[in-house]
Structures are given as C-alpha cells and as structure tokens.
Amino acid sequence: MKNSLISKDIVPTLAKQRVISGFGFFNIWVGMAVIIATFQIGANGIDSMSLWKLAGAILLANIIIAIIGSLSGDIGVEHGLSFAAYLRAPFGIKGVHIPAVSKGIIASIWFGIQTYLGATAINYIFHSLTGFDSWFFWYVAFAVVQIINTAMGIKAIDRFAVVAAPSIILISVWIFFKVAGMADDKGIDVYSYVGTKDTTTWFLVIAANMGFWSALAVDIPNITRYVKAPKNERSWLKRNKNNYIPHLTALPIVQTFMGVIGAVSFLGTGLWNPIEVIQQTSTGWVMAVVLIMVVLAQWSTNSAANLIPASLTFVNAGSRFKVSYTVGIILAGVVGTLFQPWAILDQLFIFLGYYGAVLSALAGIMLCDYYIIRRRRLNVEELYAEEGQYKFDGGVNWAGMISWIIAGGAAIYFLDYMYIVGFPLGIACYFVLMKAWYLKRHPQKEIDSRFSDDYLGTTVGRDWHIEVLEEAIQPSLNEVGVKKGDLA
Structure with missing residues (x-):
C-alpha cells in the first residue's frame, strides 16, 4: 500500500539539489519584496507622520520579520524540508492540513491580487495603444505565463530573478523621483513634510x-531548502549566511523604499499607486518602462512567494491522490482566482489583519517547536511514517492545535496588535502544553536522545534519504529545473 505521506516533491532536498547562492536568494527576495500593494x-501612514518616521516604522517591522524568516529558514537549510512537511511535527501528520492548506489558500489569494494588479496595468497600456x-483577458494571460514559469522549477525562478531584481530597483528609483517631482510641483517638500491627521x-x-x-x-523553508549551505558547519551564523544576509538586506531596504514611494505618490497626486499616476500622465516609452516594472514586480513576487508555497501545501495535502508540484501550481492559480482578488483588494488591510x-x-508555534522543544533536532524519517511518532492522537498534535486556536484567537481579538500578541502567545502556549502534557503522552525520540546529533542534517553533513527517494529523485530534480550536468 502506498505511503500517503510521501511525494517526490515534498521529500527533503539533498545537498546536490541546493542550487541557489546567497546572491541568487538576494535577487529572489528583491523580486518578492516589490509588491505594488505595499x-x-x-500612503495610509503619511498623513499622520513625517516621511522619515514612516520609513522608520516600515524598516523596523521588516527587520523583525526578516529575523523571524531567517530563523524559520534554517528548517530548510538544516533539514531540506518544506514548510508543510515540517509542520507535521507541531501539528501531526493529519492535523498539519488545517494550518498548511489555510496558508496555501492565503498564498493563492495573494497570487490573485498580484496578478490582478499586473493585469490592470497591462490592460491600461494596451487599451491606450490598441x-x-x-482586464480579465490579461489576468488570465498573465496568470498562465506565471504558472508556466514557476512550473519550470527553482532554477528558472533563480534565472528570472537575476534579470528582474536590478531592473526593478532601477525603475523604482526612477518612479520615486518622478512622483517626488510631482509633489514638488505642488509646493510639498517630501523630506520635511509632517502629517498632522490622526x-x-x-505602531499600527x-x-x-x-x-x-x-x-x-x-x-520561507520552501525556498531555503534550495539555498546552498556548507556541510559540517556547527555555527548557525556561518551555516545560514546565504539565508539571513538576503533576509536582512533585501526585505527591509526594498520594502521601506516601496512604502516611501507610495507615501510620496500620495502627497504629490492623492493616489497611493504611482503606477496609475504615471500611466495617466505619460505616453510612449515611459508607459513601456512602467509596464516592465509592473510585470517584473508581480511576476517575481508570485513565483517564489505565492505559487511555490501554495503548490507545496496542496501537494502535501493531496499526496495520496498523487497531486504533483505542477498540478499544485495550477490549483493555486484557480483557487486564487475563485476568491475574486479584485474584491479583496478593496479591503486589503482587513484581509492583512x-x-x-x-x-x-503559527510562527510562534513553529519556532518554539524547532528551537526550544527540539533544539533543531528532528526525526525526519518519521515525518513520512504513517504510524510514526508524529501520528500523536489520530494524526493530530493537540498541543499545537490548541495553541494555535488560543494564540490566533487572541491575535484576532487584539487585531491592531496582532503580531505582538499572536507570536509570543503562540510560543508560550505551545511550550507549556508540550512540556506539561503532550511530551508525557507522546515521547519524541530526538528529545529523549538528549538532543543527539543523529537528528541533525546539514550541521553534521547528513542528507535525509527517505524510502523511495531513489526512485523519485530524477523526476524530482527535473521538476525543480536541475539537470544532470548541474550535479557534477
């Protein structure tokens, strides 16, 4: 009988499949960080503060998120695991599907939002010219192109990012000076402006x-599992340098700059989206430049940040039905469209909240499980065992599920302070429930071994080979865009 937990697309990656360099990951992050919705x-903050204060808030928020992303990224670096495969540890082999598929649906919706924003810009330009x-025709066309590119694998995404990242940066700088000039024409000095509205x-x-x-x-382990990492390196900082350096540079800097552009655009024109502003005031080659910006920004974000994560959660949930990576990507596109992202965009901040x-x-529970409860050790082989230690109670780790309900519910109740409430409460609830209750009912080998190195991966130079991996490895490598020549 086929093991329903094993699919060639969600088994751990091997060292020879780690094909993304630190610079490559930086380029991917630049592409992901440029989101028009940012x-x-x-724009929503500039009426209440100065541009510098606003930039400081965005920068600080994204540094915190970059640190959290770097910490969770080690799951991919150390063990080669995807997000959904790892989540079997804190939620169980069946319980995982609730948070994982929920996350997959959210990523799908974001794919729809990004594609819609790109499609409206493309439609505006082609309507002007022809x-x-x-816009729906261009939505479908743009979605299909992105799905095909992402289905070609991580190497295709890496190559695309090499072109997209510098292009996006240069065009973004040009857009900033364009909208800053519009503000100056209205007599507004964006550098000294201080908003007075409440x-x-x-903090918000x-x-x-x-x-x-x-x-x-x-x-982010969905991406970092393909990032190069030195074997037999016990220092977290050295082992993860290709993980945290791109996180701490690309995300905070690029996101802050995007927020500043939106604020300046609002000051100069009353519209938060500078793309719309420039479309309405420009013709010819300027419109072409804007089109390139829109297409590259939405495309690069969707491939790595939305389609891959969504696909892998659907693959994890549908492994018994042989859902492949490519089928998962198509499902993400369909699901994202069915949620009508053009309607969600009107209520973006409610959705975000x-x-x-x-x-x-979920982030608090995940990091507590990985760093505090298991100390980065993991019985990886049993993540793929239907009757293994992660079966817990009928396939559900109720310590994780209860913690998620409590911490997530509290974060929703205190919505304005969501991350400040949900993240630490998730850590606290999960730690208490595991230590005081669940570990006594369900011993974990990596913990009972006194955190033996037998349960480490890259740190001790170990690849995790899952049964039937050898049969599936060449199709799997082909799916992620790795050719035999890359393995020499």
Whole structure:
C-alpha cells in the first residue's frame, strides 16, 4: 500500500539539489519584496507622520520579520524540508492540513491580487495603444505565463530573478523621483513634510507591515531548502549566511523604499499607486518602462512567494491522490482566482489583519517547536511514517492545535496588535502544553536522545534519504529545473 505521506516533491532536498547562492536568494527576495500593494501601506501612514518616521516604522517591522524568516529558514537549510512537511511535527501528520492548506489558500489569494494588479496595468497600456479593453483577458494571460514559469522549477525562478531584481530597483528609483517631482510641483517638500491627521499611528504601521509578511516568514523553508549551505558547519551564523544576509538586506531596504514611494505618490497626486499616476500622465516609452516594472514586480513576487508555497501545501495535502508540484501550481492559480482578488483588494488591510493575526500565532508555534522543544533536532524519517511518532492522537498534535486556536484567537481579538500578541502567545502556549502534557503522552525520540546529533542534517553533513527517494529523485530534480550536468 502506498505511503500517503510521501511525494517526490515534498521529500527533503539533498545537498546536490541546493542550487541557489546567497546572491541568487538576494535577487529572489528583491523580486518578492516589490509588491505594488505595499505602496498603500506607505500612503495610509503619511498623513499622520513625517516621511522619515514612516520609513522608520516600515524598516523596523521588516527587520523583525526578516529575523523571524531567517530563523524559520534554517528548517530548510538544516533539514531540506518544506514548510508543510515540517509542520507535521507541531501539528501531526493529519492535523498539519488545517494550518498548511489555510496558508496555501492565503498564498493563492495573494497570487490573485498580484496578478490582478499586473493585469490592470497591462490592460491600461494596451487599451491606450490598441483600443482593446479587457482586464480579465490579461489576468488570465498573465496568470498562465506565471504558472508556466514557476512550473519550470527553482532554477528558472533563480534565472528570472537575476534579470528582474536590478531592473526593478532601477525603475523604482526612477518612479520615486518622478512622483517626488510631482509633489514638488505642488509646493510639498517630501523630506520635511509632517502629517498632522490622526488617522493612524507609528505602531499600527509596524503592525500592518508585519502582517503583510507574516505568511512568507513561516513558509520561507520552501525556498531555503534550495539555498546552498556548507556541510559540517556547527555555527548557525556561518551555516545560514546565504539565508539571513538576503533576509536582512533585501526585505527591509526594498520594502521601506516601496512604502516611501507610495507615501510620496500620495502627497504629490492623492493616489497611493504611482503606477496609475504615471500611466495617466505619460505616453510612449515611459508607459513601456512602467509596464516592465509592473510585470517584473508581480511576476517575481508570485513565483517564489505565492505559487511555490501554495503548490507545496496542496501537494502535501493531496499526496495520496498523487497531486504533483505542477498540478499544485495550477490549483493555486484557480483557487486564487475563485476568491475574486479584485474584491479583496478593496479591503486589503482587513484581509492583512485577519490572516496576519492567524499566521503570527503559527510562527510562534513553529519556532518554539524547532528551537526550544527540539533544539533543531528532528526525526525526519518519521515525518513520512504513517504510524510514526508524529501520528500523536489520530494524526493530530493537540498541543499545537490548541495553541494555535488560543494564540490566533487572541491575535484576532487584539487585531491592531496582532503580531505582538499572536507570536509570543503562540510560543508560550505551545511550550507549556508540550512540556506539561503532550511530551508525557507522546515521547519524541530526538528529545529523549538528549538532543543527539543523529537528528541533525546539514550541521553534521547528513542528507535525509527517505524510502523511495531513489526512485523519485530524477523526476524530482527535473521538476525543480536541475539537470544532470548541474550535479557534477
């Protein structure tokens, strides 16, 4: 009988499959961090504070998220595990599907939002040039292109990022000076401007930004499992340098700059989206430059930040039905469209608040399980065993599930302070329930071994070979875009 927990797309990656360099991961992060919706966060805050204060709030929020992402990224670096496969430890082999599929649906929705924003910009330009007017046509076309590119594998995404990242940075700088000039024409000095309205606070800007990236902070192992890491390196900092350096540089800097552009655009034109502003005031090659910016920004974000995470959660949930990586990507596109992202965009901050609250609790539970409860040790082989230690009670780890309900519910109740409430409460609840209750009922080998190195991966130079992996490895490598020549 086929083991329903094993699929070639969610078994641990091997060292020879780690094909992304630190610079490559930096480029991928630049692409992921440029989200047009981020402009709205900056615009919503500028009426209540100075540009510098606003930038400080966005920067601080994203540094915190980058640290959390770097910590969870070690799961991929150390053990080669995807987000959903690892989540079997704190939630159980069946319980995992509730948080994992929920996260997959959220990533799918974000794919739809990004694709819609790109499609409307493409439609505007083609309508101006040809008279053809159908944003939904361009939505479908843009979605199909992104799905095909992502289905080609991680190497294709890596290569695309090499082109996209510098292009996005250069065009973003140009857009900033363009909208800053518009503000100057209105007599507004953006560098000395201080908002006087009481519409938001510095703290709420931080909370909104943390909610914005709460999803990727927990499922970044989907990408870091392909990041190069030195074997037999016991220092966390040295082993993870290709993980945390891109996190701490690309995300905070690029996100802060995007928020600033949105704020300046709002000051100069009254619109938060500078893309719309430039489209309405420009023609010819300027419109072409804007089109490139929109396409590259949405495409690069969707591939790594939305389609891959969503696909792998669907693969994990549908492994008994042989759902493949490619099928998972197509499902993500369909699900994201069915949720009508064009309607969600009108209520973006409500959407950000609720899903950021739920995922803040998930991040706390995940990091508590990995660093505090198991001390980075993991019985990886039993993550794929239907009758193993992670079966818990009928496939559910109730310590994780109860902690998620309590911490996630509290974060929703205190929505304005979601991450500040959900993250630490998730850690505290899970720690107490595991130590006082669940570990007594369900002993964990990696813990009972007094945290033996037998349960470490990259730190001790170990690849985790799962049964039937040898049969599946070449198709798996082909799916992620690795050719035989890359393994020499």
